Amino acid sequence: MAEARPPVEFVRQVRDALTHLFDAAHLQHHPLLQYLVPSAVADPRARAQALRELLLQAINDLRPPAGVSPLDPAYRPYAILQHKYAEGFPSEEIQRKLAISRRQFYREQYRACDAVAGILWERRLPKAEPVPAAERALDEELDEMSLRSQPFSLRETVQQAIAAVLPLAASHGIELELQPGPSATAYADEAVSRQLAISILSTLVKQGLAKRLWLSVDEAPALGSERWASFTVGGVSSQAGYADLRQRLEALSGMARRIGGQLDLAHLESQGKIGLRLPSSREQVVAIVDDNAKTLRLFQRYLEPYRYRLLLIQDGGAALSQIAASRPDAVVLDVMMHGTDGWQILQSLKADPATASIPVIVCSVLNEQELASAIGADSYLRKPVSQLALVQALATLLRQR
Structure with a gap:
């Protein structure tokens, strides 16, 4: 008989898998596989894809019937998980969309993840064993x-x-x-x-x-x-x-x-x-400045598997004040933006002694590497930027600090 509630460790594994929903390398060896994906699916990439589809389906199962308003509280569990994990929206943007406070958002997100874990626990493979009682007790103690x-x-x-x-x-x-x-x-x-x-x-x-x-x-x-x-x-x-x-x-x-x-x-x-x-190091803060929301979400997905804390800035006009206040370890900067563009931001960052030492990676579709270097950029990536190129550029600059 299935347990009324999934084990604590299973719930935590679900949260971890949602956080890495589009990180195939992470999902290929995820502990949830033993519960949800048959061993007959042998190819690691296929196993990761199968797990991703199960997670997305569980999120979709939270969607209320047609006619329920997106602002209705009953819609929130689905909307929060869909926007955050499936679509990659920043938490702050979801809070604005749903007109809820930060505290409400995290409370609803926590409950929604529990609901998804419950759905998946009911769908686990017949031979999947629950987490041993001793491990659950240890996990609960760590929770406290x-x-x-x-x-x-x-x-x-x-x-x-x-x-x-x-x-x-x-x-x-x-x-x-x-x-x-x-x-x-x-x-x-x-x-x-x-x-x-x-x-x-x-x-x-x-x-x-x-x-x-x-x-x-x-x-x-x-x-x-x-x-x-x-x-x-x-x-x-x-x-x-x-x-x-x-x-x-x-x-x-x-x-x-x-x-x-x-x-x-x-x-x-x-x-x-x-x-x-x-x-052996704290989470390093990376500010990403781009007025294109899709690019912000893409770079967020690129970097989430690594130990970075991301500061997503879509308003070029607010970039300087936010960077000065947060003092990130690195800045990833677009140049073609409405209002204050990336060149102006780069010039201001390098002219201010308080921010001049922060490494800046300029990302652009333009072939302006020489100009970026002359202004003070530490690295230059042509768009479209691959995950490997961005990760390696950041790793190189941060090791030099």
Whole structure:
């Protein structure tokens, strides 16, 4: 018999999938696939497409009957999800369209996502198993915590985890050795990160698949604005017991995802290694200035899979004041705009000492790269701009800051 309400983790997975609705790479390996897409659909791209269609259909199922006004409260759940996820409208624009406050918007959005999760839970595959009770309890506890992302030394956190697990390791005759290396600053919830490291070490020790576990802390850049602080544990022996160990470690994946991290078990069987990656930088703010709403939504979809916080500016006349107030890490700027155009904005940004150091990427259908460089643009992209070109241009400029 189906549960009256879907598990908390399932609801969270639905919200995550909606946020990445048009990110095929993200959906190809999404945990919702096991619940909703038959394994007979083997091609990763086809699986991502099938999941996207199921999500869109669930949104459409919220649509009220014909005759209900778009301003009617009964219309809001459908309108909010359709505008935000299917059409890519900014939250502020949806609030204006529906004549609701910011608080109302987020409350209605939360409920609408719950409704979509309920629809999909009823349509899950017959063999899909609910999230185990222990994982649900952990998830609910994390829900009640006020998670706080802040910079901290991952090496010091790992040292604290080792100190906590050391008595258990000694009782099992297992040595824990932290190898020399960089401090590696992580940017996540420190308390949850520490508990995650403790749980990984405790799980490995209790499985008894090694006499000595080596640990390392490092940092490595990744595509986009993402930079990672990594924690690796190696030395797990190649013997029976991997299947049970993998299952126990995979139960910790949800905790890692909650703080923006990733648990890497790809090399468990082949190399006896487990990895944990945590963000090592805050979300970087990118201002996108373009009077074309479709371009704003397109660039928003391009950048949503990465750790950017986006400031969408459709009014060129308001761009300078908003950029000065928010001090973004980068600006993506169109040039042909009504009123104040991009050239004027670029000149003003570079003439003001307070904003002169902010890197600017000019995007235009015009072939004016030399002019843009002369005024002070840091990069130039010809429209139409691909996702890869925009992501790489931002990554290059932000790494140079």
